[in-house]
Amino acid sequence: MTQVFSYTACRQVSEMLFSIAFFHVSEYILAIIFHGKSNVTLKSLLISKNYLVAMIFSLLEYLVEVYIFPGLKEHWWISNFGLAMVVVGEVIRKLAIITAGRAFTHLIKVRHEEHHELVRHGVYGYVRHPGYSGFLIWSVGTQIMLCNPISTVAFSLIVWRFFSQRIPYEEYFLREFFGSHYDAYAQQVPSGIPFVN
């Protein structure tokens, strides 16, 4: 049982809890800044049932492995690489939110609003979906940081699948809103999610 309360476990679990808390609280605060308090609900914390199940599963995987195979968690270069991914993913996602401003809504817009303009500058000049690239890097990074082999693979596949289905749906409406401007943008700039055109 001592392994569970070791320096390694305390540090890795603290990093994980801090990363999660920072991610969700900052999403909520930025939503209030760009959309106004009256337009933001607790849904902007982005905590869904599936997400909670995934995070609880990953913490259970961690606790089981740190108890049975404590050596697995001592690969600090892997854990620190995961921490770097968490920081890089968080920065990319927040740059996307700040760059898109009011255009960045947590729910996909299906009607064109007057103020909604196509954003192509800043991080959107490098990839079309920097918010999703950032989240993919962040979420997989949390599992590499915990040296969780099962959740690293599971998070990669599940988050990739989620965005590979969401992007065509989101872009269907972006093409309706911006027509040939969006087509030209999509031809010049990659999606930012591997194997998604």
Ligand SMILES: C[S@@+](CC[C@H](N)C(=O)[O-])C[C@H]1O[C@@H](n2cnc3c(N)ncnc32)[C@H](O)[C@@H]1O
């Ligand atoms: C959760 S945000 C994600 C934005 C983008 N997919 C990303 O990953 O950074 C979804 C909203 O952003 C809007 N959006 C996505 N790309 C956009 C762009 N290049 N310019 C303006 N609005 C965009 C969509 O209409 C949608 O309502």
